[in-house]
Amino acid sequence: MVSAVEQLAKNANWGALAKATELKQRLLFVIGALLVYRLGTYIPIPGIDPHVWNEIFTQKGGGILDMFNMFSGGALQRMTIFALNIMPYISASIIIQLASSMSVKMAALKKDGESGRQKINQYTRYLTVLLATVQAYGLAVGLESMQGGAGSAVIDPGFFFRASTVVTVVGGTVFLMWLGEQITARGVGNGISLIIFAGIVAELPRAIVSMLELGRQGSISPVVMLLVIAIVGAVIAFIVFMERAQRRIIVQYPKRQVGNKQFAGDQNHIPLKMNTAGVIPPIFASSLLLLPMTIVGFSGSQGNGFTSTLAQYLQHGTPVYMALYGALIAFFAFFYTAIVFNPNENADMLRKYGGFIPGIRPGAATAEYFDYVLTRITSVGAVYLVFICILPELLIKHYNLPFYLGGTSLLIVVSVTMDTVSQIHSHLIAHQYEGLMKKAKLGGRRR
DSSP states (O other), X not given: OHHHHXXXXXXXXXXXXXXXXXXXXXXXXXXXXXXXXXXXXXXXXXXXOHHHHHHHHHHHOSTXXXXXXXXXXXXXXXXXXXXXXXHHHHHHHHHHHHHHHHOHHHHHHHTSHHHHHHHHHHHHHHHHXXXXXXXXXXXXXXXXXXXXXXXXXXXXXXXXXXXXXHHHHHHHHHHHHHHHHHHHHHSSSOHHHHHHHHHHHHHHHHHHHHHHHHHHHTSSOHHHHHHHHHHHHHHHHHHXXXXXXXXXXXEEOOOEEETTEEEOOOEEEEEEETTTTTTHHHHHHHHHHHHHHHHHHHHXXXXXXXXXXXXHHTSTTSHHHHHHHHHHHHHHHHHHHHHHOOHHHHHHHHHHTTOBOTTSOTTHHHHHHHHHHHHHHHHHHHHHHHHHHHHHHHHHHHHTOOGGGSHHHHHHHHHHHHHHHHHHHHHHHHHHHHHHHHHHHHHHHHO
């Protein structure tokens, strides 16, 4: 009997992927959507001289522009319709979430179920369009002021160029926002994270070739290259270990009396991840740093003005930039964790279903215990995120390595990969369970 069940499970496991039609459709949709996104990163903005712009980007490259280019999947370097990528949407999400934690009206919308969530999403979309319009206009004005060796980056500057650039770039951002939502609803994984992931992964081969070229030219010694490879491998292994780390809080359910039968109490656990916020903190922190620096990076201003001073202090690798980046990562680690896991709501839910933590009284004491444990593990998670994102950036700054080998990009790639694989695995398990139930029913009827 046992061998028959094991064989049945084995056959179901082998045939799960072939028979999971819905999962295959979801995966194909994700692949198709990401291909459309990558195609858009090669459609240029009208009115730009690509040769002049490439020269200007090479001169201004490094630091904040390289970070922006990394998140845009190379679209900024090619100055395409997806130059702003999905960053205005992320900035809008930050502002709306901050407003939700401070505004009573927004907090009430969050508790209003599906209708409230739809209204919040609508507000986020409106704010995305507003932010994208401001950034696109700043981009157009900045491009008009940029001069290369062969002339201006803009072929015919003026009102028409600014208007067409704003419409084109804002349209590209709104399209990516819609595409990300479609991937989340009809695909596998988080659509916004997958779009950023696809942009980083698509440029990784170029970054590796660039590093090898630096080694061939003698700019990087073979020892340093081996050290970088070892550090990248160690960082990836550390990310996998920390992303899987969790604190399990044991929950006990009392005995139940149903009619004349008495059921023994169940014991379960609540898993609290070490890094509950995932890749959100570094993405949010980068987005906030990129928002004011968009104007600085494209202003083309010279001299000792405010923008020049700001650009000088916020250059990638400077102490001010690293301190702000680390502080924002730590802040968003706690902030997003508080949004994802509310101790009071979870304590009330636990009491509602009769569960309790051994040694802790239900209600306020349970909420305080949740808050205590969550604060401790989130502190470790915040230190881990800051360490992962800052240490490789220092190496990049010191050895002039490609930006795509940084801690933020590695964290996004590894975390999104793990999350997507986990969701695919969940789909396979669900399909395998359905197949086993159907076969078990057929077997019972034959008997």
